[in-house]
Amino acid sequence: MGKYSGNPAAAAALFEGHQVHRDVYIDPEVFRLEMKHVFANAWVFVGHESQTPQKGDYFATSIGDQPVIQVRHSTGDIHVLYNRCPHKGTKIVIDRQGNTGKFFRCPYHAWSFKTDGCLLAIPLKKGYADTGLDQTESARGMKAVGAVRNYRGFIFARLAEEGISFEDFFGDSLSSLDNMVDRSPAGRLEVAGPPLRYMHHCNWKMLVENQTDTCHPMVAHESSAGTAVKLYEELNLPEDAPKPPAMEIIAPFMSPYEFFENMGIRTWPNGHGHTGVNHSIHSNYSRIPGYFEKMVESYGEEKAKAILDENRHNTVYFPNIMIKGPIQQLRIFIPLAANKTLVESYIYRLVDAPDELTARTAMYNRMINAPTSIVGHDDLEMYERAQEGLEADGLEWVNIQRLRTGEEDFSEEVVENGTTERQMRNQFDAWARFMTWDTPAREAAE
Amino acid sequence: MSVTREQVIDFIYDEARMLDEGRYTEWLALWLPDGHYWMPLDYQQTDPLNVTSLMYEDLFMLKLRVERLNGARTFSQKPKSRCHHVLQRPFVDEMNGDSFVTTTFMHYVETRLDEQQLLALTAKHDLALVDGSLRIANKRVDIVNCDAAFRNIQLLP
Numbered sequence: 001m002g003k004y005s006g007n008p009a010a011a012a013a014l015f016e017g018h019q020v021h022r023d024v025y026i027d028p029e030v031f032r033l034e035m036k037h038v039f040a041n042a043w044v045f046v047g048h049e050s051q052t053p054q055k056g057d058y059f060a061t062s063i064g065d066q067p068v069i070q071v072r073h074s075t076g077d078i079h080v081l082y083n084r085c086p087h088k089g090t091k092i093v094i095d096r097q098g099n100t101g102k103f104f105r106c107p108y109h110a111w112s113f114k115t116d117g118c119l120l121a122i123p124l125k126k127g128y129a130d131t132g133l134d135q136t137e138s139a140r141g142m143k144a145v146g147a148v149r150n151y152r153g154f155i156f157a158r159l160a161e162e163g164i165s166f167e168d169f170f171g172d173s174l175s176s177l178d179n180m181v182d183r184s185p186a187g188r189l190e191v192a193g194p195p196l197r198y199m200h201h202c203n204w205k206m207l208v209e210n211q212t213d214t215c216h217p218m219v220a221h222e223s224s225a226g227t228a229v230k231l232y233e234e235l236n237l238p239e240d241a242p243k244p245p246a247m248e249i250i251a252p253f254m255s256p257y258e259f260f261e262n263m264g265i266r267t268w269p270n271g272h273g274h275t276g277v278n279h280s281i282h283s284n285y286s287r288i289p290g291y292f293e294k295m296v297e298s299y300g301e302e303k304a305k306a307i308l309d310e311n312r313h314n315t316v317y318f319p320n321i322m323i324k325g326p327i328q329q330l331r332i333f334i335p336l337a338a339n340k341t342l343v344e345s346y347i348y349r350l351v352d353a354p355d356e357l358t359a360r361t362a363m364y365n366r367m368i369n370a371p372t373s374i375v376g377h378d379d380l381e382m383y384e385r386a387q388e389g390l391e392a393d394g395l396e397w398v399n400i401q402r403l404r405t406g407e408e409d410f411s412e413e414v415v416e417n418g419t420t421e422r423q424m425r426n427q428f429d430a431w432a433r434f435m436t437w438d439t440p441a442r443e444a445a446e
Numbered sequence: 447m448s449v450t451r452e453q454v455i456d457f458i459y460d461e462a463r464m465l466d467e468g469r470y471t472e473w474l475a476l477w478l479p480d481g482h483y484w485m486p487l488d489y490q491q492t493d494p495l496n497v498t499s500l501m502y503e504d505l506f507m508l509k510l511r512v513e514r515l516n517g518a519r520t521f522s523q524k525p526k527s528r529c530h531h532v533l534q535r536p537f538v539d540e541m542n543g544d545s546f547v548t549t550t551f552m553h554y555v556e557t558r559l560d561e562q563q564l565l566a567l568t569a570k571h572d573l574a575l576v577d578g579s580l581r582i583a584n585k586r587v588d589i590v591n592c593d594a595a596f597r598n599i600q601l602l603p
Binding site: 193196201222224226231244246250342345347355358363365366370371374376377378380382 | 491495496507509513593
C-alpha cells in the first residue's frame with residue numbers, strides 16, 4: 001500500500017494554492033480516491049433527456065468509473081441505475097443505447113426489473129423460499145444512484161445518498177446552461193447524433209484545466225490556426241468573397257494574448273467557471289438568416305438580444321464536463337485510469353432554430369474535437385507530453401499561480417483577467433473539498 | 447476521349463500510393479474545387495452536415511491539413527506519422543460517360559513513435575473526367591469501427 005490508499009486527506013493536501021503535486025495526475029491510488037470520493041459526492045453529468053425520449057429508452061454511460069444506465073421509466077421520468085444485476089453482477093445492458101420495453105431482463109438468469117430498478121420477477125422463485133433472499137440487497141433490484149436531477153433536459157446524478165444539494169452545488173453557474181438552452185426559440189435542446197469519442201492517454205484533469213487555459217491557443221494551435229490564417233492570406237481573396245468556413249471556426253484560436261486577457265474569466269464556488277465573460281472566439285460568427293426573428297418571436301427583442309449577446313467561451317462544470325453555450329456543445333472527460341481518459345463530444349440541436357446553426361455546431365465539433373481534427377492533435381500532443389514529463393523525478397510540482405497574488409476565497413463569484421489560472425485553482429479547491437467530503441475527519445469537525 | 451475500367455481502377459491505386467508516399471501536392475491536384483472528403487462518424491450515416499462527422503472537408507481544409515503536416519511548429523508531427531494502405535481491387539460501380547463511382551475495401555495502417563493502429567475501411571470515390579484527366583469529385587471513407595473511441599488519426603485514410 002502506498003501513501004494515499006484510505007487517506008483522502010493526504011491526497012487533498014497535494015493542492016497547495018499556487019501549486020499542485022504531480023501525484024494528482026499520475027498516481028493510481030489518488031485516482032482511486034477521486035473515484036470513491038470526488039465523483040461520488042459531486043453532481044456529475046449523465047446524459048441529455050433527448051437521448052432517452054420514449055418510455056423504456058436507455059443510455060449506458062459511466063459516472064467516474066461507475067457503469068450506469070439512464071432510463072426513461074414508465075411514469076415518464078428519468079432514472080439512473082447502476083448497470084449491474086443484483087444477482088451475479090452481470091451488466092444489464094451492453095449496447096450504448098436502446099429500448100428495453102417495460103422492464104430490464106438480465107441475460108444471464110433472467111431476473112427482471114422495472115425501469116425504476118425494482119425487482120419484478122425471478123425464474124423458479126420457489127428456490128428462494130425460506131432462504132431470506134427478501135432480506136438482502138439483491139431482492140431490492142437494480143440499485144439506483146443517490147440522487148438524480150433533470151435540469152432543463154440535462155441529467156445530473158450524485159452517487160452518494162446524502163450530500164450537497166443540486167442547487168448548492170451549482171448555484172449561479174447554471175446561467176451558462178440556461179443560456180445554451182435559451183438559444184432555442186422553443187427553450188429546448190435535442191441531441192444531434194452520436195458523440196465524437198477520442199481516447200487520451202493522460203489524466204482527466206489535464207483536459208478540464210485546458211478548457212480555461214487561455215495562454216495555450218496561440219502557441220499549441222499555431223500549427224493549425226496559424227497555418228489557416230497564412231493559407232487564407234495567400235489566397236488573396238477579394239474582401240467581399242465568402243470566407244472558407246474553416247477561417248470562421250479555426251482562425252480565432254490565433255487571437256493575440258490581449259484578446260484572451262480582455263475576454264475575462266469568471267469563477268463560481270465548487271469548481272465551476274468560464275472563460276469569455278466579455279467576448280470570445282465565438283463572438284464574430286456570421287448571422288444565420290431568420291434566427292434572430294425567431295428568437296424575438298419567442299422572447300421579445302430585449303430578451304432575445306440579451307441571450308445572444310452572451311458569448312461565453314468554455315464553461316467548466318466541476319468535475320468533468322465543459323459546455324459551449326454559443327454552439328451547443330458538451331464535452332465530457334470520462335476518467336478511465338490515472339493516465340487514460342475518454343473524451344466524448346456531444347452537440348445539440350436548437351429546437352425551432354434554422355438548421356444552419358446545427359450545421360455550424362457540427363462543423364465546430366469535427367474541426368476542433370475529433371480524433372481526426374488538427375486542433376485536437378495539437379492538444380493531445382501536449383497532454384500526453386505532460387503525462388510522460390511528470391514522471392521526471394527532478395521536479396514534483398505543477399505550477400498554477402498565474403495572476404495569483406495572495407490567498408484566494410473560492411466561495412465567492414469573481415471575474416478576473418482572462419489569462420488567470422484562478423479557475424484551475426478553483427477546480428483543485430473543489431477537488432480537495434469533495435475528496436474529503438465524507439471522511440471521518442470532516443464529520444468530526446462538523 | 448474516354449477512359450477504360452482499367453484506368454479507373456489504376457487511378458484508385460495511384461491515389462492511395464500518393465498518400466502513402468506523402469505526395470500531397472500531387473494528391474491535392476486530383477481534387478475538383480468543390481469536392482469534399484467525408485469520413486462519417488456513424489455507421490451508415492446519411493447526413494454529412496447536421497450531425498457530427500469525423501471529417502467533412504473542403505479543399506481549403508484539406509490544403510490546411512496537408513500544409514500543417516510540414517509546419518515548423520507542428521508538434522504532433524515531430525516525429526512524423528507514416529501510413530500504409532492495402533487495397534482490394536476496386537469495384538467500378540458506375541461508368542456513366544464522364545463520371546464514375548468506385549467502391550474499394552482497404553486496410554489502413556498509421557504509425558508514429560511506438561504506436562500503430564489498423565483501420566479497416568470502405569472508400570467510395572466519385573470521379574469525373576475533366577479535360578482528359580480523372581479527378582476526384584467526392585470521396586467518402588467509412589471506417590468499419592467508426593463509432594469506436596479512436597486515438598489520433600493524423601494522416602489521410
